[in-house]
Amino acid sequence: MFQPQIRIPATYMRGGTSKGVFFKLDDLPEPARVPGAARDALLLRVIGSPDPYGKHTDGMGGATSSTSKTVILSKSSQPEHDVDYLFGQVAIDKPFIDWSGNCGNLTAAVGSFAISNGLVEASRIPRDGLCTVRIWQANIGKTIIAHVPITSGQVQETGDFELDGVTFPAAEVLIDFMDPADASGAMFPTGNLVDTLEVPGVGSFPATFINAGIPTIFLNAEDIGYNGTELQEAINESPEALARFETIRAYGAVKMGLISDISEAANRQHTPKVAYVAPAKAYVSSSGKDVTTADIDLLVRALSMGKLHHAMMGTAAVAIGTAAAIPGTLVNLAAGGGKLDAVRFGHPSGTLRVGAAAEQQNGDWVVTKASMSRSARVLMEGWVRVPGDCF
Incomplete structure (x- = not known):
């Protein structure tokens, strides 16, 4: 007996020169709300990996390192932060998700998603201007500040900011990576500059x-x-x-x-x-x-x-x-x-x-x-579907 497909709320977003599938932690099936094999299996199936054809035809991935990405967001567990951001880089041809680092490009979309999905307190969102979203990057244990433009109380995604590597202009999002050196060791691990x-x-x-x-x-x-x-x-x-x-x-x-x-x-x-x-x-x-x-x-x-x-x-x-x-x-x-x-x-x-x-x-x-400007945009939102027995 084959299991029917299940549907999971998800948003497909571009952030900088990358794009990925964004989830709220609480929207994931219960076994996938914690790290482990079930979470990895679910996200691999969402993306369509592993794919020996290297196309991701049967998933949401784009079969490149820039487009085979997943993001899980939740209200922050850290004081003085708004949102916890967990990033998974999905391998294309192997059943493997790398949780060892951040995606700086998709960081630009984290603030936007957090505001639009109720992860930032309403009192912190101006009617017009910039909303400062305090992000806890859970993979690397670092604080990132996203300055997200707001117009009439809503995230502004359109604009004239051009980012090489992205086809169309959009609204500029300034990202500050606070204390970006590795918290667990020296910035120069060998002790030398060269x-x-x-x-x-x-x-x-x-x-x-x-x-x-x-x-x-x-x-x-x-x-x-x-x-x-x-x-x-x-x-x-x-x-x-x-x-x-x-x-x-x-x-x-x-x-x-x-x-x-x-x-x-x-x-x-x-x-x-x-x-x-x-x-x-x-x-x-x-x-x-x-x-x-x-x-x-x-x-x-x-x-x-x-x-x-x-x-x-x-x-x-x-x-x-x-x-x-x-x-x-x-x-x-x-x-x-x-x-x-x-x-x-x-x-x-x-x-x-x-x-x-x-x-x-x-x-x-x-x-x-360290600071840079990026942009972000919602490409699609709704539900992603996967076979109910894939995890």
Whole structure:
């Protein structure tokens, strides 16, 4: 006897250059309201993973790292916060959800969803202006502040803010990532701004390892045979290049202390990220837009879930802004060096500006805040349906 489908209230949202399926915790079936196998099985079925065809035809996912995402929100359990935000990065070809990090892009949609779904006290929502939504990012134990535009008491989604990597303009949402360095360890896990990363069979490279926004490994483009102006096809259509980057990522994860052996990297796909940087050069973005050296301070390309990202992950942008603000990192040097409070970097879809406030305290670098602008929009709301026995 086959079980009928069940329906679960859900909202399909774009946040920054990502999109995902958003749920209120209390709307999930009871077994999925707590971490564990039932929750993972349910969300995998919602997205349509694992899919050996790599299409997500039978689910809500988009078969890319930017579109295979789930979010669970609830009233915050933390004092002085409005909403708890839990993010799950769903693997495409494996029965696996990575809960080890945040999605900075979808953060832009969290505040909007929280306001529209009664997770923010009505007294905190102005009739017109900006609503400050205090988000507890449960994956990484960090505070994020979203400044969401409100018009006539409702979230304003339309506007003229343009974000490279997103087709249409929308309302601007300013995001502040408070104290973005990893709370469980040092911002620079090796104690150095630049290390040598030795990767057997690949090579030895200067690298900056940083825990800010999301654990990230930064390399120099020229050291690994690139110039920093590459678009997705230059990397993603080369199985050899992707395998090489994954090997670099695995050895870098060991160096950062995130795993103890490279064999563990396969079960930690979301973190760390690998990115490479280069001084500013002119290029043509994936949309055909000319990016000149006057438009940017440096070039950055980053991989997510094993593929070159079409724009830039929001959490990696936090890592970029943080590393740029600290003199001597590879990111800072690619941007010209010195004290930098903000940088505009070129990515495959265009440019993005990110700022960070960095200072030295007792000889250690501390970043109190990293900021960037994003936008968000509800794409669809209602119910998502899954077979009743899928979890």
